[in-house]
Amino acid sequence: MISTRRAVAVRPTSFPMNQDSANPTSSARSLPGRVFDFFSGFGLATTLLLLLGVLTWLATLEQVDRGLYDTLNKYFDWKAWYLFPEIDGRTIYFPLPGGYWVCALLLLNLTLGGVIRARKGWKHAGVLISHFGILIMLVAGGVTQHFSERGHLEVGEGETADTAEDYFEHVVEVAEIKNGQPTAIHEIRGEWLIDLQGDKRRLFRLPNLPFDLQLTRYESNAMPVAATERAPAQSEPVVDGYFLMSRPAEKDAEANTAACYARVLHRDGTSGGAFILAAASFQPFTVRHDGRVFTVDMKKHLWPMPFKVRLDKFTAEFHPGTNRAKRYESEIARIENGKEARSIISMNAPMRYEGLTFFQAKFGPPGAGPGEKLYSVFEVVRNPGDQWPKYSLYIVSFGLGLHFLLKLIFFFTARSRYEHRS
């Protein structure tokens, strides 16, 4: 932040009380005034920026062992008010504030100190514009945290896809099967599952279906294991010969497979036997009720796209003698309302359409040989603040450019005035 705030307003927070006699303004400040001074102070801004630097540095080190997703959640999720960093696997018992809240405080600080309290006038326009640009950047971070969705869409050459799959969120789906095909798929979102640890259970009322569902013992990474092949380690319930074996979180959080125990509760008060729902399962669980057939399954949240994507051609170019991609791109057709529009998505050139951004994420299969059929994987992002950081950078650059230009003009004006006088 550029220091052009009124010096008189900063002083009270940084000077000891016994100097108040020398500063009548400070002693006259009311409590709200002092609170305002604190939250708009340059000292707070400096502290917050230093904290952000430290958090970013520690998170960068920690993600090597912990994995990117977990580390981002630990350091920058809004639920993380404070955290204890780890260095080389050792916990440092020194609490640090969560990055989200540091940014939130910085937003408040910058609004109060860098815009409301800062000097106004055309001489300071550049600084104000720059502060405004930084505010947009901070707001963009909050918007991304709360309103963005991310998933991946996989499509083979010559094939068409219309659904992205969430990277991390596991859901429970209940579908009625008619003529062998699923219809009316009810989805229990992950936010209702993740807290069902241990014996905690939750009843899910399904008013459109003839039964309800009770879920418990959710594990974020577990697999069903036959009790005949491995004994349960901690008296986990064994259901139809299988139990859920908990596994440590994968470093690559996408690879986690969640699981839980479930039970069907019929409307007449009877209940079915317990069964296991697992993202690692190959088939769903079947429920039959009065001649109707339903399936219950755990899988990653599916995200239908408003259009279809057909991969016409995938091209990859590798660094010589390696299987590391130098450049790869997908030629796609976007199909919507029977009309086709062609587009090319490559590593640094995403496709933006209808609020969605398609990034070229990866391709497969790994180690594919010449002539083997390839597929392309796009990261699909819906983020209302997608372009805001770019706009923010433009605004900050413009503001700083203007500020330095004005300074230069003032310098030359003052010098010519001085020369004129002398």
Add this chain to the structure above:
Amino acid sequence: MRRPALLLFMALGPLVSCREKPAEVTISETRPLTTKDVAPKLDATSDQRFRDAKPSPVQGETPVGWLKLPATQMRLLNYRFGESGLGEVWVSISSGSVLDNVNRWFGQFDAEKLDAEGLAKLRRIPFAGMEGVWVEADGDYAGGMGAPARTGYSLAGVVAIDPHGRILTVKMVGPKAEVAATKGVLEAFARDLRFTE
């Protein structure tokens, strides 16, 4: 003023984070069908739901003196060897990296874990048409989930990344003398493994 503000900030955290969710939730929304919604197999048994019905992607010739056992969920190929009947060899597909798996094995013997530099120094052997990292360890083996450690054990094995980017492992665990006598057979077995997919 700063100290109370900090304490208030830290105290509010758990309060906000621990909001209790209701014990009952009504789900009435449905999502549209997609191309990913295919006809499911109905009335699947637990074995059908939880076991991969596909045959093992790797196959090998059973060495003389080894006993081939049925595959399990975690063992694509499964063998017993040695006079004691305690020696085990199995082929698995695992998650993580080569280093993660090598260190997991070392951890089962309470051996010092390696870094990337240490991994690079391990011997390489031919493994199913690839090159694998040869791993050995001795001591008390605590590989079972909560099972007591077995003393006087050895481990020999190979870890590699297969052409599909997966981690393929062959692991031999058993009484030290029996593993020492069979390591050569294991190396030949690993070399001759072949992919069927």
